[in-house]
Amino acid sequence: MARIGLLTGGGDCPGLNAVIRAIVRSGLAGGEHTFVGFRYGWAGVVEDHAEELTLQSTAGILPRGGTILGTSRTNPYADGQDGTAAIRRTLTERGVDALIPIGGEDTLGVALRLHREGVPIVGVPKTIDNDLGGTDVTFGFQTAVQIVTDAIDRLHTTAESHNRVMVIEVMGRHAGWIATHAGLAGGADAILVPERPFDIEEVVAHLRRRHERGRSFSIVVVAEGATPREGTLQVRPGTATDAFGHARLGGIGVTLEGEIERRTGYETRVTILGHVQRGGTPVAYDRVLASRFGVAAMDAVAAGRFGTMVGLHATEILEVPLEEALREPKLLDPSLYATAELFFG
Ligand code: F6P
DSSP, X not given: OOEEEEEEXXXXXXXXXXXXXXXXXXXXXXXXXXXXXXXXXXXXXXXXXXXXXXXXXXXXXXXOOSOTTOOOOOOTTGGGOOTHHHHXXXXXXXXXXXXEEEESHHHHHHHHHHHHTTOOBEEEEOOTTOOOTTSSOOTTHHHHHHHHHHHHHHHXXXXXXXXXXXXXXXXXXXXXXXXXXXXXXXXOSEEEOTTSOBOHHHHHHHHHHHHHTTOXXXXXXXXXXXXXXXXXXXXXXXXXXXXXXXXXXXXXXXXXXXXXXXXXXXXXXXXXXXXXXXXXXXXXXXXXXXXXXXXXXXXXXXXXXXXXXXXXXXXXXXXXXXXXXXXXXXXXXXXXXXXXXXXXX
């Protein structure tokens, strides 16, 4: 019998509740374990803000977006602080034997540090951006891709009616997974991603060629982390950062809207999908993946395989060392981009 702590950290993601439910359900099926849910990511562990998680309190949450535990980007090591002592104190006082943080690179980066300091931890990967190493796919990604694809479909009809260029800015800080999958699914005419700095002149030349061939509208999907090739276009970076030092992104779509219209004379509009991509109910694929991750994380804890993260490898759920998973972000497969490029009208 063990007492297991859970937390959800970083940006929320459809499927988080499915993981929480799966950990509690499989834990109760496999033994007399008890569960404590820390509120608002690492903040809940540092400040000892928590609640019991039971069969009853986790019932009915499978299709619900967001996270019943709340989340935050609190970094226990921000500004030179050392949050380990506070975290240890809370875990000892609450009698927690093992911790399962569900999060992305930042949340799991804290997990890796705690693991190195001897805290028993198993991580569950989460991000709609799909850019974490150690897993082929993260839950939440398919939901985001579906939301963006639906938006592109809607933008297509209004673009066509008005003979406009529609720029759609989507999430994707380091990687263009969402932009490329949804762009391919929605029939985008150009997709700009962080992995391939773009030349604005090449983008507009492509749009001109397309319009000269008789098309009267175009769809341009841009990931928020896409940047112009050096020296080709001036973009003023924002100054706001989070507790992990990441810049607050967003705005490249607005720059593109202005530049495309100015350079081509085609009427252009931008849509920034923003947090709509993270909200609402997870699609079935994400519910299944999140449930499998939760069950596998509980198995790893029960077997004492700490310092690991569960992940999808082809069709199997495997454990990988946290260290390996976090070594570098998982960037876009160039062959996928090449496939999408074939359809750039
Ligand atoms: O969840 C990852 C992510 O979606 C990034 O693509 C994006 O830059 C970031 O979250 C924005 O999150 P927030 O505005 O909640 O800090």
